Amino acid sequence: MRTHRRHGRTRAPEEQRPPPSTSWLLTEVSPGGERAPFTARIAGVGRCLPQTRLTSSKLMGSTRHRTHIDLERLTGIRERRVSAGEDDSLSLAIGAARDCLERSGRQAGDIDLVVSCSITKYRSGLVQWLEPPTSLAVAQAIGANGATTFDLSNACAGTLTGVLVANNWVRRGAIRRALVVSGEYISQLGTNAARHVRSVLSPELASLTLGDAGGAVLVERAERGEAGIQLAGFTTVAEHSRLCLARPARHEPGARMFTRAREIHRVAIADTPGLLQEALATAGVGIDEIDHVIPHQTSARAIRTGERHVNSQLGGAPRSPAVVTVDRYGNTASTTHVVALVEELDAGRLHTGERVALLALASGLEIGVVLFTVDEGLEACRGDDD
Numbered sequence: 001m002r003t004h005r006r007h008g009r010t011r012a013p014e015e016q017r018p019p020p021s022t023s024w025l026l027t028e029v030s031p032g033g034e035r036a037p038f039t040a041r042i043a044g045v046g047r048c049l050p051q052t053r054l055t056s057s058k059l060m061g062s063t064r065h066r067t068h069i070d071l072e073r074l075t076g077i078r079e080r081r082v083s084a085g086e087d088d089s090l091s092l093a094i095g096a097a098r099d100c101l102e103r104s105g106r107q108a109g110d111i112d113l114v115v116s117c118s119i120t121k122y123r124s125g126l127v128q129w130l131e132p133p134t135s136l137a138v139a140q141a142i143g144a145n146g147a148t149t150f151d152l153s154n155a156c157a158g159t160l161t162g163v164l165v166a167n168n169w170v171r172r173g174a175i176r177r178a179l180v181v182s183g184e185y186i187s188q189l190g191t192n193a194a195r196h197v198r199s200v201l202s203p204e205l206a207s208l209t210l211g212d213a214g215g216a217v218l219v220e221r222a223e224r225g226e227a228g229i230q231l232a233g234f235t236t237v238a239e240h241s242r243l244c245l246a247r248p249a250r251h252e253p254g255a256r257m258f259t260r261a262r263e264i265h266r267v268a269i270a271d272t273p274g275l276l277q278e279a280l281a282t283a284g285v286g287i288d289e290i291d292h293v294i295p296h297q298t299s300a301r302a303i304r305t306g307e308r309h310v311n312s313q314l315g316g317a318p319r320s321p322a323v324v325t326v327d328r329y330g331n332t333a334s335t336t337h338v339v340a341l342v343e344e345l346d347a348g349r350l351h352t353g354e355r356v357a358l359l360a361l362a363s364g365l366e367i368g369v370v371l372f373t374v375d376e377g378l379e380a381c382r383g384d385d386d
Helices: 056-060 071-075 089-104 134-142 158-172 187-193 205-209 238-243 261-283 300-314 333-346
Strands: 040-048 052-055 079-082 113-116 148-151 177-184 213-221 229-236 244-248 255-259 292-295 355-362 366-373
Touching (some): 040 089, 040 158, 040 229, 040 333, 071 205, 089 134, 089 177, 089 213, 113 134, 134 148, 134 177, 158 177, 158 213, 158 229, 158 333, 158 366, 177 333, 187 205, 187 255, 213 333, 229 261, 261 300, 261 355, 292 333, 333 355
Parallel strands (some): 113 177
Antiparallel strands (some): 040 213, 052 079, 177 213, 229 366, 244 255
């Protein structure tokens, strides 16, 4: 049996500590190390965006204290979509699921598994529902009544973690088709932060970058010979778990989030190049063979800085610049990669045969990669721009 756990194969520069090791799950190998009988593909994606657009200038105009912060210049975020009360976590997830099914031409009755991966679980406003689980509510709403359902949560890496799980189930032959969904109603964190932020050093500054969105990914069994999902893997650098913490707000609705954003960025810069190189080496792919990279959308400046550093450390670059959608939608937590994927599809920038790398970066600190190839079915999921 073959295993793919690498220990220290990639040597980091002297100023960096060695990257944490992880297990990179190749498409032909199952979690136990034996050969997997099937390949999984990303067959469809969908999203749901609230109609209200909140600009950075308007948000900063609502702050209680005079901050003198130019949020748009600092983050590159011009606006984000926010719910004005018409949407919550559940409705955004349901909307994205329906959009995904419509784009892919699949029926809800064909879904074997529904996984909900959102951080927020709000229904009927800011009421957190843990039971019945969101996955069951989504499945019932779309008519996937025969599907197995469960929720999982992995911060902003949640949706890609759900894709990892669905990929494993499909490859083992346990199911044929899974729908991974998430609905993030997190804009109230920004509303609450606006009452407390005083300077760029505020631990709630990152909350001002957030937007609301729903995302859905359809993972299904590929035809023999299709590339599909080639690799998926995650690692947790747990020593940094306290760099971003959230708790219920005492005097405002919803929650508050406290982030050491500069420290998170520093750690990500240090660990991502080695982990990405390790993943690509496992897949037998060079960085210059990647057509599109979609990173977690935190800020335009952070993405461009990280992109330059990774390319420098790996001695090459993908064929296209890293995708940036945070300028229009903000950081939508676990749905950012799906929002960006739909954006790229609808703009006609993803084509059959192109290789896409989804890079997860989440509080925890969680770093991961999902590598897949676009096929004709996914390219056909192109819809109208929002």
